[in-house]
Amino acid sequence: MDRAEQGKGRYKVKKMLVEEINRVAADVSEVLRDSLMLDGSQLYKAAYHLPSQGGKRMRPFLVAKSCELVGGAAKAVMPAAAAVELLHNFTLVHDDIMDNDALRRGVPTVHTVWGVPTAILAGDLMFAKSFQIILRTGVDDGRARAAADVLATATVALSEGQHLDMSFEERDDVREEDYLDMISGKTAALFEASAKIGAILGGGSNEAIVKLGEYGWNMGMAFQIYDDYLGLTSKEEVLGKAVGNDLCEGKKTLIIIRGMGSDAAPLLRAVMGKKSVPDEKIATLLKQLQENGTLDYVYSKAKSYVDVALGSISAFPESAARESLYQLAGMAISRSR
Amino acid sequence: MDRAEQGKGRYKVKKMLVEEINRVAADVSEVLRDSLMLDGSQLYKAAYHLPSQGGKRMRPFLVAKSCELVGGAAKAVMPAAAAVELLHNFTLVHDDIMDNDALRRGVPTVHTVWGVPTAILAGDLMFAKSFQIILRTGVDDGRARAAADVLATATVALSEGQHLDMSFEERDDVREEDYLDMISGKTAALFEASAKIGAILGGGSNEAIVKLGEYGWNMGMAFQIYDDYLGLTSKEEVLGKAVGNDLCEGKKTLIIIRGMGSDAAPLLRAVMGKKSVPDEKIATLLKQLQENGTLDYVYSKAKSYVDVALGSISAFPESAARESLYQLAGMAISRSR
Numbered sequence: 001m002d003r004a005e006q007g008k009g010r011y012k013v014k015k016m017l018v019e020e021i022n023r024v025a026a027d028v029s030e031v032l033r034d035s036l037m038l039d040g041s042q043l044y045k046a047a048y049h050l051p052s053q054g055g056k057r058m059r060p061f062l063v064a065k066s067c068e069l070v071g072g073a074a075k076a077v078m079p080a081a082a083a084v085e086l087l088h089n090f091t092l093v094h095d096d097i098m099d100n101d102a103l104r105r106g107v108p109t110v111h112t113v114w115g116v117p118t119a120i121l122a123g124d125l126m127f128a129k130s131f132q133i134i135l136r137t138g139v140d141d142g143r144a145r146a147a148a149d150v151l152a153t154a155t156v157a158l159s160e161g162q163h164l165d166m167s168f169e170e171r172d173d174v175r176e177e178d179y180l181d182m183i184s185g186k187t188a189a190l191f192e193a194s195a196k197i198g199a200i201l202g203g204g205s206n207e208a209i210v211k212l213g214e215y216g217w218n219m220g221m222a223f224q225i226y227d228d229y230l231g232l233t234s235k236e237e238v239l240g241k242a243v244g245n246d247l248c249e250g251k252k253t254l255i256i257i258r259g260m261g262s263d264a265a266p267l268l269r270a271v272m273g274k275k276s277v278p279d280e281k282i283a284t285l286l287k288q289l290q291e292n293g294t295l296d297y298v299y300s301k302a303k304s305y306v307d308v309a310l311g312s313i314s315a316f317p318e319s320a321a322r323e324s325l326y327q328l329a330g331m332a333i334s335r336s337r
Numbered sequence: 338m339d340r341a342e343q344g345k346g347r348y349k350v351k352k353m354l355v356e357e358i359n360r361v362a363a364d365v366s367e368v369l370r371d372s373l374m375l376d377g378s379q380l381y382k383a384a385y386h387l388p389s390q391g392g393k394r395m396r397p398f399l400v401a402k403s404c405e406l407v408g409g410a411a412k413a414v415m416p417a418a419a420a421v422e423l424l425h426n427f428t429l430v431h432d433d434i435m436d437n438d439a440l441r442r443g444v445p446t447v448h449t450v451w452g453v454p455t456a457i458l459a460g461d462l463m464f465a466k467s468f469q470i471i472l473r474t475g476v477d478d479g480r481a482r483a484a485a486d487v488l489a490t491a492t493v494a495l496s497e498g499q500h501l502d503m504s505f506e507e508r509d510d511v512r513e514e515d516y517l518d519m520i521s522g523k524t525a526a527l528f529e530a531s532a533k534i535g536a537i538l539g540g541g542s543n544e545a546i547v548k549l550g551e552y553g554w555n556m557g558m559a560f561q562i563y564d565d566y567l568g569l570t571s572k573e574e575v576l577g578k579a580v581g582n583d584l585c586e587g588k589k590t591l592i593i594i595r596g597m598g599s600d601a602a603p604l605l606r607a608v609m610g611k612k613s614v615p616d617e618k619i620a621t622l623l624k625q626l627q628e629n630g631t632l633d634y635v636y637s638k639a640k641s642y643v644d645v646a647l648g649s650i651s652a653f654p655e656s657a658a659r660e661s662l663y664q665l666a667g668m669a670i671s672r673s674r
Contacts, residue, residue: 043500094461098454117435117503120457121496124431124464128492131468135486141478148485149472155465159458163380166454 017327024064024074024081025057031082035129046114046122047129050089053105056335058223060085061328062194063201066212068321069313072202076138080147080201083134084194087151090126091158091190093119098166099249127155139201147197154193161185168252179254183224184217191220211312215325218309223332225302228253229295233286234336247271247282254298255289264288302333354664361401361411361418362394368419372466383451383459384466387426390442393672395560397422398665399531400538403549405658406650409539413475417484417538420471421531424488427463428495428527430456435503436586464492476538484534491530498522505589516591520561521554528557548649552662555646560669562639565590566632570623571673584608584619591635592626601625639670 029051036048060081064074095101096109097119103109111119134148164182168174195216199209231246232255246253250273259268267285271277289295309329316322366388373385397418401411432438433446434456440446448456471485501519505511532553536546568583569592583590587610596605604622608614626632646666653659 041497041500042504043497091461094457098457116453118500120431120435121500121503123461124428125493125496127461127464128489128496131489132486132493135482135489141482145472145478145482145485148482149469152465152468152472156462156469159462159465160378160380163378163455163458166458167379 014327014331017324017331020324021057021061021328024061024078025054027075027078028057028060028082028085029054031079031133032086035082035086035133036126042114042118043122043125046110046118047125049107049110049113049122050093050104051086051126053107055085055089055105057085058328058332059088059190059194062191062216062219062325063198065321065324065328066195066198066204066216067202068198069212069316069319069325070199070202070204070208072198072204077198077201079133080137080197081194083130083137083151084190084197086126086130086133087155088190090123090130091155091162093123093126095162098162134197137201143200143203146200150193150196150200154189157185157189159185161187161189165251169250171252174252174257176254176257179252179257180221183221187224187227188217188220191223192217195219208316211315214312215309215329218305218312219329219332222302222305222309222329225254225298225305226333226335229255229298229302230336232282233295247277248274254301255294258294258297259285259289262289262292262294264292264294299333306330306333351664351668354661354668357661358394358398358665361398361415362391364412364415365394365397365419365422366391368416368470369423372419372423372470373463379451379455380459380462383447383455384462386444386447386450386459387430387441388423388463390444392422392426392442394422395665395669396425396527396531399528399553399556399662400535402658402661402665403532403535403541403553404539405535406549406653406656406662407536407539407541407545409535409541414535414538416470417474417534418531420467420474420488421527421534423463423467423470424492425527427460427467428492428499430460430463432499435499471534474538480537480540484537487530487533487537491526494522494526496522498524498526502588506587508589511589511594513591513594516589516594517558520558524561524564525554525557528560529554532556545653548652551649552646552666555642555649556666556669559639559642559646559666562591562635562642563670563672566592566635566639567673569619570632584614585611591638592631595631595634596622596626599626599629599631601629601631636670643667643670 032048032051036044036051038044063077063081063084067077068074092104093110096104097111097116101109102112110122114122131148131151134151135144137144137147161182161184164178165186168178168182192213193216195212196209199212204212228246231253256268256272259265264285267281267288271281271285306329310326313322313325369385369388373381373388375381400414400418400421404414405411429441430447433441434448434453438446439449447459451459468485468488471488472481474481474484498519498521501515502523505515505519529550530553532549533546536549541549565583568590593605593609596602601622604618604625608618608622643666647663650659650662
């Protein structure tokens with residue numbers, strides 16, 4: 001096979017991965033619809049608003065494929081996959097209130113439409129529902145209990161991570177390790193939990209659960225670093241929210257932290273925390289961060305986590321599920337949003 | 338025994354009940370301290386703020402006594418009792434944001450001290466911790482799973498109840514049955530869950546779990562009706578918050594709903610939703626509601642739920658735990674705050 005054919009092959013595989021993700025997403029959407037469209041109240045409408053807008057659905061896919069990798073049936077864990085996605089969406093609803101964000105997935109955020117009180121409550125409802133759903137998964141009591149425990153533990157980490165993220169906004173001394181600590185809680189913990197929950201419910205051994213947890217955590221680290229990268233380098237219509245949001249909010253992403261130690265520091269300082277940043281200033285900033293190696297550094301960092309993730313599952317026998325997980329890890333640092 | 342001696346006997350018993358509640362409360366406080374004083378971060382301080390202020394701790398007591406009533410050991414369910422109390426406190430932290438309340442238990446509310454974003458997050462953390470704690474109770478998997486499911490289901494009901502409560506503020510057509518529906522979710526659901534969780538973890542039969550659930554629900558209904566009653570008839574130093582808060586917020590309590598159909602309606606209409614109501618106006622209003630029978634009606638309503646609660650556990654063999662639950666039900670409608 002020459003290089004052109006290899007390239008084509010890769011393209012085909014990627015397209016298949018997206019189709020596979022979409023199939024899981026469709027099953028998950030059905031569970032979410034059934035759980036949240038119980039009545040026509042404003043509370044349930046608010047709770048269903050964000051899940052009904054789709055999203056990447058990487059976490060449910062991770063639950064499904066981790067389950068398959070240890071020999072379980074993905075269909076059986078669709079409720080658990082939906083529970084994880086719902087929990088993720090609950091954190092987004094509350095994060096959007098805290099960050100005062102008006103747009104998410106290209107549509108107005110829950111608190112923008114229904115007001116802060118109902119948005120807080122809708123998040124709480126989504127949280128409670130996600131536990132109800134995972135506890136009612138059709139597996140033995142031991143697995144259900146363990147899966148719910150993993151989900152609760154991830155939520156503790158998520159809260160801690162989000163709190164660090166907020167506290168960073170007022171700090172000027174945030175180091176790279178602080179950032180990594182923060183995204184470990186804010187993002188990687190739920191990817192780790194997704195993979196573990198799939199492995200637990202699929203009947204995996206303790207070793208398999210640990211290995212898949214490692215895969216998920218490293219994949220989540222890569223995903224978040226790349227997500228922050230996209231937040232500064234993509235276009236608004238692709239992101240579904242304003243470019244430079246992170247800059248305006250004073251978010252301490254890895255690009256910002258590294259950039260502050262580079263010759264881009266004066267320009268960065270001039271735009272951080274401003275209400276809005278003109279496109280041309282962002283363009284100049286990006287050019288500088290490109291030329292001084294900051295963007296490359298950040299991308300390599302994300303890639304190094306992907307490499308560890310791939311290593312964590314390399315000892316599993318070859319299978320379609322392992323191949324999907326390999327590709328999913330690659331997608332974490334090659335998607336456009 | 339003459340009447341005076343009977344009276345003394347009752348007083349003694351009540352004092353013993355309070356001491357008993359305090360003993361459970363001390364054990365619960367220890368679990369809460371251990372769970373929330375993990376690090377010195379502002380997030381954990383915010384999460385520990387309200388639980389550290391005490392509170393009536395009726396729900397943990399209900400968990401403990403329900404466990405004992407079915408033959409379990411109360412000590413073993415202290416973590417679960419703490420989980421229920423923590424979940425209750427989480428809802429208070431979020432409710433205080435939604436209702437914009439500045440005081441709770443005589444101290445500033447979490448969002449007043451740490452701001453809304455940290456208060457939202459502290460509530461989320463408390464929620465997650467409560468599931469972690471209940472799932473890690475030292476019982477078999479089946480009971481742990483069932484107890485966590487009851488807690489999740491109660492939280493769904495709590496969210497629905499709080500949403501109804503908020504929506505009532507803008508409505509003028511709230512009927513008595515709407516109010517009862519609302520407090521069923523907002524309050525009775527967690528009392529029901531507390532009793533059920535105690536019975537489940539104590540190893541009770543399905544029938545015992547159902548009966549104790551009935552007891553808890555009816556006790557909760559009585560508790561909330563009487564709580565709304567106290568909110569209008571007590572003094573600020575007893576309540577720990579301003580008298581007439583409910584009036585100012587336009588809360589549709591049973592007193593208000595009944596009062597609106599009485600000759601007190603004009604005065605009620607004049608004060609509802611006002612920023613503050615002078616003490617003399619509240620005094621006049623109360624006199625009118627007393628004379629036209631509204632207060633008596635509301636108190637009888639609360640008492641009728643207590644009677645049903647007592648009936649729900651009358652078939653259990655006589656025991657110290659049953660006696661405590663009898664007295665607890667009585668306390669729901671005779672406490673001073």
